[in-house]
Amino acid sequence: MLTYPADRPCIGLQNSADGFVVSGKPESVARACGVLSDTVKDANGQTPEKLLWRLDVEVGFHPAMLPAVAQVAEWAAAYGLDVEQARGIAHNILMDPVDWVAECRRMAALGVRRILEIGSSGGVVMLTQAVLDGEGIEVLDVSGAEGKAALFGA
Known part of the structure; x- marks a missing residue:
């Protein structure tokens, strides 16, 4: 188990090859984003204001x-x-921090052919499919009636 000071933000989730979620208390995350905005540019010269999205979740x-x-x-x-x-x-x-890219690649290495998104909104489907693109793995949102019908052939 990894541990970090509770008052500092950390990378809590890697959800794509170049996408990360900074987790922490709102004021800590805001400070980290402020530092990034002042100091970091990507390969195309874009500053984090164009690269950072605030997720209004806890x-x-x-x-x-x-x-x-x-x-x-x-x-x-x-x-x-x-x-x-x-x-x-x-x-x-x-x-515990999550490396979604590594988790998806581990599933592919195990020979998984179908991944079912059972969450309340199907929000992980796009992230998962993007990581597994070209692997021949179906990612299906079964959180709603349409996905369940696709799964069960109704």
Whole structure:
């Protein structure tokens, strides 16, 4: 498990070959983006204002989520569940950085032929398909009726 100071932003997710998500407290992320805007340009001379998008979400992948991990462990103990297993799962979901590119490539190496997006909005389909383009792997959003119909042939 990787650890970072809770008051500092970190790369919480790599979601494409050149796309990263900076996670952290809003003021920390804003400071990091300000530094990037002042100092970084891409190969075409574009500054981060053109390359940074603010995601209006509150997600994990950051040490600031440690209290939530502790809460899961408390709930597990209260209900007689395996506390360490619950803590480990919560830590993985809420705090551990994710390299989506590596995860997709690992699935391809395993011979996966179809990936099902079961989330509430199908938002990962485009990211996944972009990484796996040319691999012959179908990425299907089954979060809605249309995807379920495609999956089950209805």
